[in-house]
Amino acid sequence: MPGPPPNPLAARRNPRVGVVVLPAEGYRGRTPKWPLPENPRLTARIRLIREELEALEERELDEDLSRTERTKLTRLRERLAIAEAERDAIVEGEKDLWKKLWRTPQACQWAKLKWDRDVAQYVRHKAAAEVGSLDDSKEARQRGHHLGLTPKGMKDLMWTIATDELAEQRGRAQLSSVATGTDGHGATVVVLAVDDDED
Template sequence: MPALPKQNPIRRNARVGPVVLPAAGRPGDPPTWPLTPNPRLLARIELLEEAVAELEDAELETGKLSRTQLTKLTRTRERLRVAEVEARMIVEAETNLWAQVWNTPQAVEWERLRWVHDVALYVRWMAAAQCGDLDAGKESRQYADRLGLTPRGMKSLMWSVAAPDAGQHEATQQHAATGTDGGGPVQRRHLVALDGGGSTTLSGAAAAAETTPKPPTRKRPTKKTTTKPTATKKSTPKKPAAKRAAAKKTTPRKR
């Protein structure tokens, strides 16, 4: 897949975009449905009806069907019923999706570019995907990227949705800043003021906090450190060198 275009490139060559879409979407009714009924569903239902009619005619002619033919008739009727319900659900999903997508902000550009058939194909694949068709789900995702219905598709087409109304945007910012909806006054704390005599006075929440008594703080007892007296070593007088030499001669050697 090619790289996505930059919203604010350095080189300002001639190009289309960026486009800002209205947040309210496209007003008015959707265009007329441009596609014919789904031929695959119609052909499937017709084939099943012919198979059921053939087995019923054989039952009328012979008066009795074999066990294999009865099983085939029962299963064919079930498949026919499932195909009829699926076709009805797909048609209802196409009608609802067609009305929903034409109220989106992207529908303004679809109408200007005349992408009616492309949008109809997306709706057809999306309706089939909602009924459990995996291949239709893959195709619908690709069409959603091309039509700008995904974040990646909007970035590749350089589309963006405009911000909501100014009043609503300001109310949202005020709610995020103050935590209120803006309907009542916001209680704030006042700063310390100085009166004429030079003494400081508190007002508002600060004064209430100042007048409330504070619990007494307990002091931890301090431990007394005792110093132990250091023992002094007695110094022994050294013998003279002559006495030490005489003592070494008189002492016998050990063997």
Template sequence: MAGMGPAPKPNARRRNASVAMVNLPAAGREGTPPRWPLLPDIALQTRRDTAQRTSDDLELKLAEPTLTGRRRTAAQRKADTAREAAAILTAQLAAQERVEAELWEQLWVLPQAVEWERAGWVREVAQYVRWKARAEQGDLDAAKEARQLGDRLGLTPLALLRLRWRVATDEDERAVRPRRRPASGRRPDDPRAALHVVE
């Protein structure tokens, strides 16, 4: 036919072809979360243990009877600072472990968790949790890392779009479910379905 142009090549790909979206279940992922895959935060534990050892050493030094005057006052200040540092690091470690456990549970019931499990992204999700827990304690660098990992995991609307994921709506789920036919054998959208025989 004139004006229609050449026939398309059989194996040609269209440039503007749209990629299908992956529908995530609105109800989220069911079941228990995977086992936590990461080691404890060794750097934070080491800092806490070092501060505790320093505090203990300074306490022993304060017990020496020869330590008097300004030297004793300086040693007492150092001991107080080391004790405070050890207490802060102990509290940070406990808070981080608590936040990690809570966030791990919360993330694995999200709709995105279905795709994470399918793709085997357990360690990536755990790394996000670790950075997010540190970010919530005020670590700005950890907040940047958590934001980037959150984007890769589809935790924002824009990230969902980039991954071509979307949370299915009730309407989508109804379209997937097969329609039940009424006892008359007619389809429910058939206008004759409401008719019945009168004797």
């Protein structure tokens, strides 16, 4: 864990920017347009596989392929199908994650600081990581930290999320009683009784 939050009242010789309190309800502005071009790495990989596959299929029409070449043809078709499925999953993941991230409290600061390209780069790496790319996973973890998506990142940026006092009051009102005891084996048991009555 990142440790205790910095003391905003601590005396310092050099001026320090105060803690930024982010709204608990998240960013309510418009989601920015996706700023990055189509992923060139995925596009190039699919194009190269297609070219190699088409050349081998043309040869298949003109002459009988050897057993090794037929195996290669089958494997190329498989590689193309996997690459296209991976691309589709990444593109869908990017769209979904992009929309979700721009509803978070951190998005308020990203919009203010115009970090939409930085967020998009995080989204690109995160979406690729979710389909199994270890390198993209490492990069997404680091970028997530710099965008304030981790507790340590929030602390380093001196961001905090405002508490939703109304939700806390509702939660306390629904909790009518708490009982503690033991289960007969020495373990402590906590029983929460929730008031389901709607007034």
